[in-house]
Amino acid sequence: xxxxxxxxxxxxxxxxxxxxxxxxxxxxxxxxxxxxxxxxxxxxxxxxxxxxxxxxxxxxxxxxxxxxxxxxxxxxxxxxxxxxxxxxxxxxxxxxxxxxxxxxxxxxxxxxxxxxxxxxxxxxxxxxxxxxxxxxxxxxxxxxxxxxxxxxxxxxxxxxxxxxxxxxxxxxxxxxxxxxxxxxxxxxxxxxxxxxxxxxxxxxxxxxxxxxxxxxxxxxxxxxxxxxxxxxxxxxxxxxxxxxxxxxxxxxxxxxxxxxxxxxxxxxxxxxxx
Amino acid sequence: xxxxxxxxxxxxxxxxxxxxxxxxxxxxxxxxxxxxxxxxxxxxxxxxxxxxxxxxxxxxxxxxxxxxxxxxxxxxxxxxxxxxxxxxxxxxxxxxxxxxxxxxxxxxxxxxxxxxxxxxxxxxxxxxxxxxxxxxxxxxxxxxxxxxxxxxxxxxxxxxxxxxxxxxxxxxxxxxxxxxxxxxxxxxxxxxxxxxxxxxxxxx
Numbered sequence: 261x262x263x264x265x266x267x268x269x270x271x272x273x274x275x276x277x278x279x280x281x282x283x284x285x286x287x288x289x290x291x292x293x294x295x296x297x298x299x300x301x302x303x304x305x306x307x308x309x310x311x312x313x314x315x316x317x318x319x320x321x322x323x324x325x326x327x328x329x330x331x332x333x334x335x336x337x338x339x340x341x342x343x344x345x346x347x348x349x350x351x352x353x354x355x356x357x358x359x360x361x362x363x364x365x366x367x368x369x370x371x372x373x374x375x376x377x378x379x380x381x382x383x384x385x386x387x388x389x390x391x392x393x394x395x396x397x398x399x400x401x402x403x404x405x406x407x408x409x410x411x412x413x414x415x416x417x418x419x420x421x422x423x424x425x426x427x428x429x430x431x432x433x434x435x436x437x438x439x440x441x442x443x444x445x446x447x448x449x450x451x452x453x454x455x456x457x458x459x460x461x462x463x464x465x466x467x468x469x470x471x472x473x474x475x476x477x478x479x480x481x482x483x484x485x486x487x488x489x490x491x492x493x494x495x496x497x498x499x500x501x502x503x504x505x506x507x508x509x510x511x512x513x514x515x516x517x518x519x520x521x522x523x524x525x526x527x528x529x530x531x532x533x534x
Numbered sequence: 535x536x537x538x539x540x541x542x543x544x545x546x547x548x549x550x551x552x553x554x555x556x557x558x559x560x561x562x563x564x565x566x567x568x569x570x571x572x573x574x575x576x577x578x579x580x581x582x583x584x585x586x587x588x589x590x591x592x593x594x595x596x597x598x599x600x601x602x603x604x605x606x607x608x609x610x611x612x613x614x615x616x617x618x619x620x621x622x623x624x625x626x627x628x629x630x631x632x633x634x635x636x637x638x639x640x641x642x643x644x645x646x647x648x649x650x651x652x653x654x655x656x657x658x659x660x661x662x663x664x665x666x667x668x669x670x671x672x673x674x675x676x677x678x679x680x681x682x683x684x685x686x687x688x689x690x691x692x693x694x695x696x697x698x699x700x701x702x703x704x705x706x707x708x709x710x711x712x713x714x715x716x717x718x719x720x721x722x723x724x725x726x727x728x729x730x731x732x733x734x735x736x737x738x
Contacts, residue, residue, distance in 0.1 A: 418589055421630065443562065448585015451555055453563050463560060 310423035330499030332461030333363055333374040334489045335430045335441055336469060337454045340479050342432045342439045342509035344372055345486035347461070347494050347522070348502030350379065359502040368393055369513040371409060371433040376459040377426035377446065385427060389413050406433040406440030407452070414450035421448060428458040432509050439509060457489070461497035465489040479508070483517055487525065494522045536581040537669035537709055538568070539697060540637045541677070542649045542662045543685040546718035547639040549649075550694055550728070551579050552669075552709040567713055572598045573608050574721050575641040578618070581666055582634035582654060590625075590632045594618050611640025615650035615658060623656035635666045641717045665697075672704055673697040687716065695728065702730050 333346040346363040349356065363375040365386040371393060375382035392412050396404040410431040417425060425446040433440050443449070443456040455473070457465040469489040477485065486506050494500040504525065506517040537552045555566035570578045570591040576598070580591040597617070602608045609617065615638045625632050636652040651657075651664040663677045676697055685693070694714065701709060714725040 414585075418585055421585065445557075445584065447583070448589055449555075449557070450585075450588065451563050451566070456562065466560060 314424040331376045331459035332465050332493040332500040333376050333459055334457040334465045335432050337439045337441050338477050338482050342441055343482050343486040344432055344507040345490045346374055346505050347490050347500040349500050351499050364505055364507055372514055374430045376428040381425050381427045385416055405435040410442035410444050410450055414444045417446050418448040430456050434509055434511050461493035461500040464493035464496045468492045491522050491525045495526055537667040538579045538637050539665045540639050540649045541690045542647050543690050546716055547647045547649050548690045548716050549639045550712045550714045553711045570595050575717055576611050576614055577639050579637040580634055586632045586634050590634050610642045611648045619652055619656050619658040626656050639717055669701050672700050698728050
């Protein structure tokens with residue numbers, strides 16, 4: 261991107277602009293590596309203003325459409341990889357749309373993404389990320405690193421800043437540097453860390469996982485901790501529930517660990533609680 | 535919520551930033567580094583709106599590196615500060631303003647040390663000491679009271695510790711660790727982190 265100008269490369273849109281002077285660039289296939297450069301090319305139809313449209317759809321505009329991050333997802337790194345645990349409830353306002361949604365997106369056999377916020381946004385952009393990761397592998401003959409994959413996703417988000425995307429996702433994988441975990445947000449935040457939790461039940465999950473975490477846990481202890489984190493969050497948070505979907509990211513790819521109903525689990529744990 | 539501090543001494547600049555990356559009431563990271571190395575002797579400290587900080591800082595960082603590649607020599611701290619301010623001003627007058635507050639600290643071989651204060655409205659001021667964030671309300675007066683233009687390195691670190699102690703005493707938010715760096719004619723040096731109280735969440 262910085263070498264764009266050094267190379268004297270003229271994007272085709274600019275050339276077209278010189279031949280057909282028009283106000284904005286119409287691109288049918290977007291190149292996602294061009295974020296942040298002066299010539300911003302986004303797949304938006306002419307005359308559309310997403311930010312203005314958004315304002316008319318908020319409570320200020322008199323319409324009651326509020327996007328909720330109604331979910332709890334968590335992921336943490338430990339000695340034997342990354343544990344990803346999510347709930348499975350989809351709420352539309354006060355209505356329970358589904359109690360059996362899979363909020364883990366299997367980007368490829370060695371990369372996982374979680375979903376919170378708008379399901380459509382998460383699924384679409386992470387699917388697009390899967391495409392970019394595959395292209396990277398084909399072009400460069402080695403797998404993309406977790407850092408690079410999360411940066412690609414974060415740049416996609418930054419490009420559509422202010423236009424109403426809603427996505428809070430954790431990108432988990434295992435690359436040359438070992439287990440990798442990144443948190444990527446619709447406002448362009450990208451953080452690397454050992455443990456993250458997203459959604460409106462995240463505070464409850466943080467409480468349980470922070471107090472039970474040890475770097476040298478066994479695999480079974482880590483599974484139990486992930487399970488506990490989601491179950492306790494679903495107990496307190498009305499917008500989380502359903503089942504716990506748990507994945508374990510290992511050196512040679514991820515495995516799906518379990519899918520357990522939270523109501524059964526909470527009864528099992530009940531003995532120590534009240 | 536976030537705090538940046540810069541103190542210019544006789545032949546060095548001392549900078550410090552807190553280490554918290556927060557999202558509403560949750561600390562997502564407790565060891566987050568808010569300093570961006572623009573060149574061998576220039577550091578930029580950047581706080582503000584969530585996605586904007588990293589995007590803008592990396593944009594400036596890469597452009598400063600590009601200048602060096604194109605021209606064979608580096609931008610001076612004053613030039614880098616003015617370049618940053620111009621970009622901030624241009625974006626402010628566009629549809630996508632960047633809401634970031636910056637401190638730019640550097641050592642110029644001809645002009646000596648320099649500390650530049652910039653805010654999201656693209657104001658620029660060269661100052662002997664500066665701070666950003668709510669913590670600035672508590673610590674600027676301490677800097678006014680005890681600052682001298684010919685501070686030694688140890689005196690500057692002592693002044694920084696006074697500021698941090700005051701934050702610990704009076705600021706309602708718990709900022710328990712600060713990254714500290716020093717820029718002098720030899721380059722950028724990492725000093726010992728200043729920590730108060732117990733460590734944050736998972737320390738893996």
